[in-house]
Amino acid sequence: xxxxxxxxxxxxxFKGAPVELxxxxxxxxxxxxxxxxxxxxxxxxLLLRHISRESIKGFTADLNKGETSFHLKKPFAQEExxxxxxxxxxxxxxxxxxxxxxxxxxQLTVNP
Amino acid sequence: xxTIHQWPATLxxxxxxxxxxxxxxxxxxxxxxxxxxxxxxxxxxxxxxSVGIGQISSEVPQNLSASRPQxxxxxxxSKKLLLSDSGFYLCAWKFPGRPSSGANVLTFGAGSRxxxx
Numbered sequence: 001x002x003x004x005x006x007x008x009x010x011x012x013x014f015k016g017a018p019v020e021l022x023x024x025x026x027x028x029x030x031x032x033x034x035x036x037x038x039x040x041x042x043x044x045x046l047l048l049r050h051i052s053r054e055s056i057k058g059f060t061a062d063l064n065k066g067e068t069s070f071h072l073k074k075p076f077a078q079e080e081x082x083x084x085x086x087x088x089x090x091x092x093x094x095x096x097x098x099x100x101x102x103x104x105x106x107q108l109t110v111n112p
Numbered sequence: 113x114x115t116i117h118q119w120p121a122t123l124x125x126x127x128x129x130x131x132x133x134x135x136x137x138x139x140x141x142x143x144x145x146x147x148x149x150x151x152x153x154x155x156x157x158x159x160x161x162s163v164g165i166g167q168i169s170s171e172v173p174q175n176l177s178a179s180r181p182q183x184x185x186x187x188x189x190s191k192k193l194l195l196s197d198s199g200f201y202l203c204a205w206k207f208p209g210r211p212s213s214g215a216n217v218l219t220f221g222a223g224s225r226x227x228x229x
Contacts, residue, residue, distance in 0.1 A: 006155075032216055034216075034217070036218075043220050043221070043222050043223070044150075044156075044202065044220040045219075045220065046217050046218070046219075049216075049217065086155065086156060088156075090216045099146065099158055099161050099171075100158070100216075100218055101158070102148075102155045102156035102157075102158075103155055104154060104155035105155050105156075
């Protein structure tokens, strides 16, 4: 079974402060991890995925297999980062369905 | 380019009435299709997914059903709605086949908000 846990439902920081959204997962194989974001009045969309090892909008996330974590980080938060963030896991590499399991989401608010 | 459409965007239905939410994808063939429900505090719950016409996998037992009558059409239905069916329903698609650097990325529709009274 695969499971994703985001321990913080709400996170509030000030503009310019560092931000870290926590994500822990449970999966017996080699997972593929993602962060999705939903800005107000917009569609849920992909932010980044661990295999790309890229920085998107200043955000990065490193897969830590030892701690089974995939925390999302940004050194200096901006007001436009305020959104709902979902961590997601895809397992079943050989399964064509390849369904994603999502965490419960963290609502990030960046205050001016 | 590929696009995904969901309708209706908003729906208010009485308890016991039927439901039909539709999702269509354009610009690709044989996509994997998904129905999720988004509930506050409970994240995104996968309801159904489909890897081809007429092929439906159900993730959780419930009052809903799904069908895929055409390659790029995915329908979420109910014969008799319950109050607990209220929620925000998201359709999504991705490229089929073995996961690769891009094939595991879901693209979501704008969603359908259902209120059952």
